[in-house]
Amino acid sequence: MHHVYLYEKESVHHLFFDCVVARSIWSGISEVLGFSIGCNFGPSAVFWLSNIKNLVTNMATSAVESLEAEK
Template sequence: MGIPSSKNGIHLEDIHDHTCLFCAELETTQHLFFDCLVARILWSHLSEMFNVTLGSNLEHTTSFWGHNKRFEVINMTTAGVLWSLWKCQNNLFFRSSSWSSMQVLCHVALRHLRSWTSLCSSAGQGALEHILQQLEGKSVEIPRLLPG
């Protein structure tokens, strides 16, 4: 569920609840990153933006990574989404927060990806910025989802 923190006294062996903090279903790695409604909504928007199916599972998602230059923006975006899902889930767990909205996740992803823009080629930077603008627009349209 995350890296143990001695500050809050939580250790990995103490974690027994495997409930997804986004949707309250059983959490597995596949669920957190791909099958959770929250992840599926985000992957669906990205698939639409890139006109390619993204986010079905880890093997498919990382299959683009071997073609670094050809899929530079897809690679950056998928890594950013995976990282953002992980960071948001850990923030919910370790800060004892509650899930509030897809907009929060989108803004975390946007913040990470914007900070990584300089890692892209010049052409990739422009393409990534275009995707980020589209994602920012989508984040306004995404409904508020609360577990229940």
């Protein structure tokens, strides 16, 4: 599948991390939380799974992923 506007090949990584909208969302979440969430699934998943104390972060990243899945 190709991106409608840029004719770049889409991938899961592009949709969640490279897309302008995704980068903006992650930047906003990182700013609110006071730290960088990461720019790929590995660090984000490790952080999410290993840090149950960060419930707000877990919920925010899950919400973003759910919204992206609805597209």
